Amino acid sequence: MPLPSAGPPWVLDRKDLGLLLASLRSSGYRVIGPRVRDGAILYGEVKEEGELPIGWRDRQEAGTYRLERSEDLRVFDFHLGPQGWKPYLFPPHHLLWTARKDGGTFRVEAGATTDGGPLAFLGVRACEVAALRVSERVFEGGVPDPTFRDRRAALLIIAVECSSSAPTCFCPSMRTGPEVTQGFDIVLRELFSPWGHRFLIEAGTDRGRELLQPLPLRAAAEEDLADLEAQRQRVREGIHRALPVEEARGVILANLEHPRWEEVGRRCLACSNCTMVCPTCFCSTTEEVPSLSGEETQRYRRWDSCFGLGFTQLHASSVRSSISSRYRQWMSHKLATWWDQFGSSGCVGCGRCITWCPVGIDLTEEFAALRTKAASTGAKAGGVPA
Ligand code: SF4
Ligand code: SF4
Known part of the structure; x- marks a missing residue:
């Protein structure tokens, strides 16, 4: 056939x-x-x-x-x-490499991909x-x-x-x-x-x-x-929610000091659920697991989230200590600066972060709140980088 x-x-x-x-x-x-x-x-x-x-x-x-x-x-x-x-x-948790003592030196083996x-x-x-x-x-x-x-x-x-x-x-x-x-x-x-x-x-x-x-x-x-x-x-x-992809970057970048970020920061629990369920979020950290014998050590990659305080730790303190600043970081990266970094939106409209937010924060609603203000102040709401 x-x-x-x-x-x-x-x-x-x-x-x-x-x-x-x-x-x-x-x-x-x-x-x-x-x-x-x-x-x-x-x-x-x-x-x-x-x-x-x-x-x-x-x-x-x-x-x-x-x-x-x-x-x-x-x-x-x-x-x-x-x-x-x-x-x-x-x-979510992945062995990157193992280093073993070998005489006076050590050998490094990559983890399976x-x-x-x-x-x-x-x-x-x-x-x-x-x-x-x-x-x-x-x-x-x-x-x-x-x-x-x-x-x-x-x-x-x-x-x-x-x-x-x-x-x-x-x-x-x-x-x-x-x-x-x-x-x-x-x-x-x-x-x-x-x-x-x-x-x-x-x-x-x-x-x-x-x-x-x-x-x-x-x-x-x-x-x-x-x-x-x-x-x-x-x-x-049957689809009633909307977040116009062409406008998202312009609206968000024109409203980085909007009072809505403080308001959503009071509702957000910084639980990281939205980043864990998101199909495109990719933040990770690495951790070292040395053996008790001191003969080998393993390095793992583990999912992390921009909502975690530790994720933003630089030297002695966090660069995003408030929840509102972490929410703004997440949403503005997904919808705006992802374009500059990767040439696309970081959000695909799956809605998982809305369903699985324990307090029901909805990024389409948050965006609409920013957009209303943007329209009323005449902020430029256009486009994505060429
Ligand atoms: S709606 Fe967008 S931000 Fe939310 S989980 Fe889906 S892709 Fe991620
Ligand atoms: S799931 Fe909701 S409460 Fe948890 S970090 Fe995301 S927006 Fe905040």
């Missing part, structure tokens, strides 16, 4: 989804996908279809997340949980595909990070387009979703209608096309494409 072409999309019946998992596994991929764990949908190894969150959906709002059962047994009828794909490419065989991420949403692109700029621009580089090079991305939206989403205004249009090896679009429960499936790379080859696919018919169109419209209509 010839390799499925790039288009028109193909249809995979719901009952045949397990064959895709089998095709991935027989090609040597360890599949990482969504699973229900600890009252949330988290990513983990998926060995069989029954481990996916079939018939689960979530309710989320600022500071709130609940899982509930749904009756229609869709496979991907949920939104983002607290965990992104970041831990698989940028591990990968962890087992190649990974296939199953269920990457449009904003998460965008977050991976942002992370590539961070970790692979300039001096590449070997751990990220090696893991990313072996990675297969199976995107899943959102079939509904959460109230915390704002990807359209960040130009990152909700449709998946690029950056995938395979994309699935789950359709559930009187025409049946099935997936529109499309390959974006030769690797993806090879994996589709053993699957029983049929060409999409008019009703499949009409269902997709209606679904996409519903998803877009």
Whole structure:
């Protein structure tokens, strides 16, 4: 059978989804996908279809997340949980190197950059595909990070387009979703209608096309494409939060002394949740773990956060001792100075930081407060650097 072409999309019946998992596994991929764990949908190894969150959906709002059962047994009828794909490419705690005494000198061995065989991420949403692109700029621009580089090079991305939206989403205004249009090896679009429960499936790379080859696919018919169109419209209509990416840098940089920073600093707990769940945050620290024998020492990299007081310690004191200054640092880096550093926004509009903030701080609301003032004072709210 010839390799499925790039288009028109193909249809995979719901009952045949397990064959895709089998095709991935027989090609040597360890599949990482969504699973229900600890009252949330988290990513983990998926060995069989029954481990996916079939018939689960979530309710989320600022500071709130609940899982509930749904009756229609869709496979991907949920939104983002607290965990992104970041831990698989940028591990939270990672051995960088070990130094051992060797006679009168010492030897240094680099830590392993990968962890087992190649990974296939199953269920990457449009904003998460965008977050991976942002992370590539961070970790692979300039001096590449070997751990990220090696893991990313072996990675297969199976995107899943959102079939509904959460109230915390704002990807359209960040130009990152909700449709998946690029950056995938395979994309699935789950359709559930009187025409049946099935997936529109499309390959974006030769690797993806090879994996589709053993699957029983049929060409999409008019009703499949009409269902997709209606679904996409519903998803877009359901997204009400917004943060205009083109304006963000100008508004923030024109308002670095705005009283709103003090106000949000009184609500913020500096708990770091927003940075831990964010798919693009990358702050880290290093720690040294010497052996008791004094024969060797190991250096680890561990996730850190710009909300931590210790993270801003320079010599004897912190350069950002107030919570308001740390919140301003986080938001102004994400939305403004990230452009200067990496040539893109650091935010992709996934909404995780809104849901998982224990006091419900919402960066779209914070931005709107700055923007109102910016408009009223005539501050220039334009653009991003060329
Ligand atoms: S800042 Fe918030 S909305 Fe933006 S990418 Fe990070 S977690 Fe998502
Ligand atoms: S904004 Fe919310 S999640 Fe982030 S540090 Fe403050 S309280 Fe924690």
